[in-house]
């Protein structure tokens with residue numbers, strides 16, 4: 056089957072893109088998320104302050120993600136969790152891998168990239184030396 060849309064990444068951007076595409080009339084939509092749950096970085100953001108614009112109330116990151124996940128339940132948007140996108144080629148083929156289903160090649164008429172960004176480690180930004188014990192990136196500490 057060729058999907059109308061494959062969204063790579065199930066963080067807030069990917070969830071909103073998939074929901075919006077469904078509202079605009081696309082039918083065969085798939086979100087591919089490498090993590091075991093949807094929400095992306097929101098799942099680390101346990102403080103409140105989210106949702107003021109979108110839902111007119113203060114929510115934590117996981118609560119905000121939960122609202123979108125609930126909204127998706129009323130659609131036929133499909134989700135593949137624990138699945139990593141390895142490659143996308145010019146023919147709109149999306150190569151994915153998961154422990155459960157192995158290597159698959161998916162086809163899509165259109166693709167949205169919503170993979171967010173990652174905090175770089177000290178090695179990646181070229182700071183020499185060792186990391187003092189107990190010092191984590193903000194993301195690791197919040198997790």
Ligand SMILES: Cc1cc2nc3c(=O)[nH]c(=O)nc-3n(C[C@H](O)[C@H](O)[C@H](O)COP(=O)(O)OP(=O)(O)OC[C@H]3O[C@@H](n4cnc5c(N)ncnc54)[C@H](O)[C@@H]3O)c2cc1C
Pocket residue numbers: 063064065066067068069087088089090094095096097099100104138139140141169170171172174193194197
């Ligand atoms: C520590 C920290 C604190 C933050 N605090 C706040 C805050 O207080 N308020 C605020 O407004 N914002 C905050 N942010 C920023 C906010 O979390 C981000 O702006 C937001 O999460 C970005 O959403 P996104 O969907 O673009 O990316 P992400 O949330 O990063 O989601 C991207 C998703 O794509 C998935 N993915 C990536 N590559 C692949 C692949 N190859 N295959 C499959 N899946 C893939 C990832 O697993 C992830 O789930 C914080 C960010 C961090 C790191």
